[in-house]
Amino acid sequence: MSRPPRGQDVLAIAPQAIASATTIEPLRQAQAVVLPLQYGMSLEQTAQTIGLSKGWACRLRNQFIEGGAVGNKGKSVRGGRHREHFTLEREAELLKPFLESARMGGILMVSQIKPQLEIALGRKMALSSVYK
Incomplete structure (x- = not known):
C-alpha cells in the first residue's frame, strides 16, 4: 500500500492557484497537489x-x-554552477584575451587556454574540464 x-x-489554496494560473507550469504544479488529494x-x-x-509530478507537488513557485531556485530545485573553479568574474577575466582575439576573427584553441587556466588554478586540469 502506498503512502x-x-x-x-x-x-485550500491549490484550487485558487489553478484558477489564477496564466501558464501551464503553475497550472500543472497546483494540479499535482489537487488531483491526489x-x-x-x-x-x-x-x-x-x-x-x-x-518524477516531475512529484517535484512540482513538493515545490x-x-x-515555492515553478522555476524558483529553492533548495529542492538543482541548478547553477555547482563545480565551478572560479567565480564568473574571475573566469571572464581569465578568458577575456582569448575572447577578444576570437571577436577579431581568431579561433579559440583549447590548447592555448588550458595552460593559462592551470596557472590560475594552481593545478593540472583535464582537457574535458577546459572544454566545459
Whole structure:
C-alpha cells in the first residue's frame, strides 16, 4: 500500500492557484497537489493526467507544498554552477584575451587556454574540464 499523499495544509489554496494560473507550469504544479488529494489519484495517474513523468509530478507537488513557485531556485530545485573553479568574474577575466582575439576573427584553441587556466588554478586540469 502506498503512502497517503501529503499537502492537506495547502489544499485550500491549490484550487485558487489553478484558477489564477496564466501558464501551464503553475497550472500543472497546483494540479499535482489537487488531483491526489481531492480525487484520490495515485502519483502515476496524476503524472499521466498532467502530461509529465512521475518524477516531475512529484517535484512540482513538493515545490507547491514547500511554498515555492515553478522555476524558483529553492533548495529542492538543482541548478547553477555547482563545480565551478572560479567565480564568473574571475573566469571572464581569465578568458577575456582569448575572447577578444576570437571577436577579431581568431579561433579559440583549447590548447592555448588550458595552460593559462592551470596557472590560475594552481593545478593540472583535464582537457574535458577546459572544454566545459
